[in-house]
Amino acid sequence: MRWFIHFLLFVALSAGGCAKQVTVVEIPTLQADFADPEWTGDMIPPGQQCRKCGGDGSTPRFIVSNIPEGASDLVIQFRDGAFDSGMTSQGAHGAIRVKIADHSRMTTPAVAGETLDMPQDVTIEKRHIGGNAGQTGAYLPPCACLAKNRSYHKYYALIQAVDANGTVLAERTIMIGKFKN
Numbered sequence: 001m002r003w004f005i006h007f008l009l010f011v012a013l014s015a016g017g018c019a020k021q022v023t024v025v026e027i028p029t030l031q032a033d034f035a036d037p038e039w040t041g042d043m044i045p046p047g048q049q050c051r052k053c054g055g056d057g058s059t060p061r062f063i064v065s066n067i068p069e070g071a072s073d074l075v076i077q078f079r080d081g082a083f084d085s086g087m088t089s090q091g092a093h094g095a096i097r098v099k100i101a102d103h104s105r106m107t108t109p110a111v112a113g114e115t116l117d118m119p120q121d122v123t124i125e126k127r128h129i130g131g132n133a134g135q136t137g138a139y140l141p142p143c144a145c146l147a148k149n150r151s152y153h154k155y156y157a158l159i160q161a162v163d164a165n166g167t168v169l170a171e172r173t174i175m176i177g178k179f180k181n
Contacts, residue, residue, distance in 0.1 A: 035061035050143035057141025094128035
């Protein structure tokens with residue numbers, strides 16, 4: 001048995017020259033902070049929930065800087081970490097696209113939840129997939145009051161600076177807050 005382990009080790013080391021080299025590209029980080037003091041990243045502010053939970057929420061406004069030249073838009077995806085299988089579901093609570101006004105520093109507008117009406121220079125990237133949680137729209141505000149479990153739901157925004165072809169040039173994930181139901 002011992003000779004077999006040595007043989008496997010020899011084969012593994014010998015095959016090292018056949019391995020394909022993979023280059024990992026690190027995406028630069030945007031700077032993003034909340035523009036309004038009621039948004040802290042701790043608890044979802046009162047009234048910023050979906051209509052079914054008694055709110056009339058809208059997206060937080062973000063102050064975004066460190067935007068690379070060549071970026072034309074910010075794409076902001078909204079997610080509930082309790083349901084979105086981490087950060088891979090690409091915005092179950094919706095996604096918006098904001099035209100970049102200033103590469104040095106800009107403030108994104110607040111977008112009302114559960115509507116298709118968008119402010120100037122904002123378009124719908126992806127409608128939320130909230131189903132029974134709320135009315136259709138680009139953004140579904142936190143709606144955890146409808147969930148069966150009684151844990152905290154953590155809501156996130158993934159902010160990406162993209163070029164005209166949709167290539168991500170920089171990004172930042174920020175926790176917008178927890179919702180205790």
